Every structure is written in structure tokens, then in C-alpha cells.
Amino acid sequence: MPIVTRLVDHLLSERLDTYRQNGLLRQLRTSDGLIDFCSNDYLGFARSSALKAAIQQADVEHANARSGATGSRLLAGQTTLADEVEKELAAFYQTDAALVFNSGYDANLGLLACLPKAGDTLLTDELIHASMIDGARLSYATRRRFRHNDLTDLETQLQQVTGQVFVAVESVYSMDGDLAPLLDLADLCDRYGAALLVDEAHATGVYGEHGEGLVVALGLQKRVLARVHTFGKGLGVHGAVVVGPAVLRDYLINFARPFIYTTALPPHSFLAIRCAHQLVTAQSKSRPQLHDRLNYFRQKAGELLPGASWTDSQSPIQCLITPGNEQARYVANQAQRIGLDVRAILSPTVPAGQERLRLCIHAFNSTAEIDQLLAVLQQALFNEISLRE
CATH class of the missing domain: 3.40.640.10 (Type I PLP-dependent aspartate aminotransferase-like (Major domain))
Incomplete structure (x- = not known):
């Protein structure tokens, strides 16, 4: 390996190691099989069979x-x-x-x-x-x-x-x-x-x-x-x-x-x-259903997580503040272990102390799935507080 390549390789490795040591290293991973509380697919169009069929038909009609x-x-x-x-x-x-x-x-x-x-x-x-x-x-x-x-x-x-x-x-x-x-x-x-x-x-x-x-x-x-x-x-x-x-x-x-x-x-x-x-x-149903699911989530979250810290959101993006990268990761991992795709947003993407779970509510999320999400968050937050004490 040329000396310049070795030097640059070492430099990049050092920078990545610093990120890793500070708990900031980003990695790519799939979410196959997990219940989606993470994506921006608010209406479920990305998984819509009707949309997929319409696009396929349009491709056929424009075959040339x-x-x-x-x-x-x-x-x-x-x-x-x-x-x-x-x-x-x-x-x-x-x-x-x-x-x-x-x-x-x-x-x-x-x-x-x-x-x-x-x-x-x-x-x-x-x-x-x-x-x-x-x-x-x-x-x-x-x-x-x-x-x-x-x-x-x-x-x-x-x-x-x-x-x-x-x-x-x-x-x-x-x-x-x-x-x-x-x-x-x-x-x-x-x-x-x-x-x-x-x-x-x-x-x-x-x-x-x-x-x-x-x-x-x-x-x-x-x-x-x-x-x-x-x-x-x-x-x-x-x-x-x-x-x-x-x-x-x-x-x-x-x-x-x-x-x-x-x-x-x-x-x-x-x-x-x-x-x-x-x-x-x-589409006449997906948007009202999305807002129904959002209202259900907000009502239940208020009942089950009364002391939790949320951003002031009225949109399908619901953010639970869990200060510290390690704490945010811990709560997200607890949700992922039971099959829920929940992701932590860490500093420096957000300011230190404002680390969070960015929860996205979708038209296709059932009330039972929302109940499951809130239950695991409730337990994880209780355990995280207990660990700190």
C-alpha cells in the first residue's frame, strides 16, 4: 500500500475511533420484520399494493x-x-x-x-x-x-x-x-x-x-x-x-x-x-385514519407516561426526550427486542441533553401495536430510572 494511502487510512481510522469512543458512530442496519414506528411513511404508501400496481401499469403503458x-x-x-x-x-x-x-x-x-x-x-x-x-x-x-x-x-x-x-x-x-x-x-x-x-x-x-x-x-x-x-x-x-x-x-x-x-x-x-x-x-381513508391513530397515541401516552418529557408536537412525529446517548439507545433497544422498530436520535444530530426517541405514527399502525409500544416505553423508562438510582 502506498505511504500516502496508509497515512490517510490511519487518519480516517483515528477519526472513526474518536466517534466510536464518544458513542457517536453511525451504522447502517435493516429493520426487516419489525413493526414500523420509525419511518416517514405516514400514510403507508410505500407499502401500498394499490400504488405499486398503478406504477406497474403506468410502466406498461409507457413501455417505449x-x-x-x-x-x-x-x-x-x-x-x-x-x-x-x-x-x-x-x-x-x-x-x-x-x-x-x-x-x-x-x-x-x-x-x-x-x-x-x-x-x-x-x-x-x-x-x-x-x-x-x-x-x-x-x-x-x-x-x-x-x-x-x-x-x-x-x-x-x-x-x-x-x-x-x-x-x-x-x-x-x-x-x-x-x-x-x-x-x-x-x-x-x-x-x-x-x-x-x-x-x-x-x-x-x-x-x-x-x-x-x-x-x-x-x-x-x-x-x-x-x-x-x-x-x-x-x-x-x-x-x-x-x-x-x-x-x-x-x-x-x-x-x-x-x-x-x-x-x-x-x-x-x-x-x-x-x-x-x-x-x-x-384516497379518502388513510389521512383521517392517520390522525385518529395519532390522537389515540397522544391520549394513551398522557395516561401511561404522565411524567415523560415530549416535544411540543401535534404531528405524526412524536419525540420522547431521553437525555444522553446511552439512555436513548437503551430505551430504543428495549423496544427493538420485542419487535418494534424504534430509533434513537443522538447528539450531535440533536443538541446534547435533547437526545430522544423519534416515534412516527402511521395510518397502518393498529391500536394494539400502539399499546404495545407505550407499554415497553413505560417499562424501559422505569428500568432506566431505577438503574440511575
Whole structure:
């Protein structure tokens, strides 16, 4: 082995060992056979036989389509199908135009990196997703954070900044599960001439008459410059879309590097996106059932775990705070031992002292499964307290 390779190998091993010694090492593992209280498949679309059959039928009907996109959409990757699906998405999300990206990460990265320019100001909630943080870091705008969901802090900063201002938030926060005060945010942005950007990743499919998200549910689609909707969570497929005015679409085609310089999604993915939106429009039971299961969980959790510490979440993301990486791992392992897929979220993904179990409630979880989950959490928390004492 060349000396440089040996030195780099040693360096990487040292860094991994440090992570391992601090209990921070991440590893990949499957969850085959476990009852799902972990995934973002809120409506069960990823396991839906109806959606799978619809996608297979669409593939048959488009048998002459290429297997791969063969290039970026500015080169060989553009298709009539992509244009058709984007027009359908714009109609579904009640806006003028839509542009599909390969993932929600790409969409947020491209949007925040290219939209605010030098001389502009980008104000971001302190708990936005890593993809938005990375996009903000790539922007040449002045960047500031405001305290989570704190309208007073945001207004103070709006009064201090100059140039065009962009405010970036999530409608449903992925690690706390709480909702952004979108009505008040829209009012503030209107008052100070700021443009509001909303990541709807965890609201897509879950809120709105047909799953259009919180912005549409609140009637704010004309007051939000850009929304990012991802398809790999509530809709069970893959990809993402930025929706907004037609000029925004044209702008992103010209300036969003994750769109310009990547191979486009293949036709199969566009067909899957179309089928998922058709199903969520026609599906009348999954969303109400999801909210019924969520209400059941919250009621029973209050009865069985009265002293537990929860984040202020009204969404299907329910987070039980179990401070310390070891404690969080212990409680998650107890659940996994009886066949429940429960995962611990550890620092530094969340701040030290805010380690947690991120529990996702789904339309397909039965009340008996929820009872089983709460029982094991109750026992594990009791044992963990006993061990500390």
C-alpha cells in the first residue's frame, strides 16, 4: 500500500475511533420484520399494493420510455412526461409552476444556495433541516438564524437587515414534530417585504384536503414564494418539487446547480410521482385514519407516561426526550427486542441533553401495536430510572 494511502487510512481510522469512543458512530442496519414506528411513511404508501400496481401499469403503458434519463434535463434528460407531470404538480399544489428535483435535499440545497444573492439577507429558523442549512452556507447572502418559532426574535431581525430578505422555515419540523406558525410568519413577511420559503417535506400527504400540505391547508399559497414538497415520505415514492410562480421555475432552471448539473430522474420516477399524487387525491381513508391513530397515541401516552418529557408536537412525529446517548439507545433497544422498530436520535444530530426517541405514527399502525409500544416505553423508562438510582 502506498505511504500516502496508509497515512490517510490511519487518519480516517483515528477519526472513526474518536466517534466510536464518544458513542457517536453511525451504522447502517435493516429493520426487516419489525413493526414500523420509525419511518416517514405516514400514510403507508410505500407499502401500498394499490400504488405499486398503478406504477406497474403506468410502466406498461409507457413501455417505449427509456430506462434512464441519460443526462441532465438541460441536455438529453428532458422529456414530454417531465413537463406533463410538473404541470400536474403545479395544479395539485395550487400554484403557477413546478420544477422537479432528484431529492428533497437537492431541492433545498439548490433553492437556498441560488435564490438569496450577495447584498440580500437570509433569515433561517435555528431548527431547519440539514439540507436547508447546507444550502444557506453556499449562499453569498448575509445569513442569520432566529430562535425556533420565535416571532419576536424574527421581527427584531427583520427590523435590522437591509436588501431583499428571505425567511426559510419548515412547516413541520423533522426532529421536534412541531408546526411553524405559518399565518403569523406570512403576516410578518408581508409587513417587512420579506419572501417566505417553506419546506413542506413532513406535511406533504398529511395536511390539506388531499395532502397538499400546511400552506394550502391554511390558504397561504399566494403568500409564500417557494415551497419544497418531497415525495419519499408521505407519498411513498422518490423525488421532490419546488413550487411557486413561473418566474421562480425559470430562475431555478438557470441558477440552481443541483438541478443543472445532475442526471435527471428516469421516466419511471416521474410515473411513480404521478401515480402517488393520483392515489393521494382519490384516497379518502388513510389521512383521517392517520390522525385518529395519532390522537389515540397522544391520549394513551398522557395516561401511561404522565411524567415523560415530549416535544411540543401535534404531528405524526412524536419525540420522547431521553437525555444522553446511552439512555436513548437503551430505551430504543428495549423496544427493538420485542419487535418494534424504534430509533434513537443522538447528539450531535440533536443538541446534547435533547437526545430522544423519534416515534412516527402511521395510518397502518393498529391500536394494539400502539399499546404495545407505550407499554415497553413505560417499562424501559422505569428500568432506566431505577438503574440511575
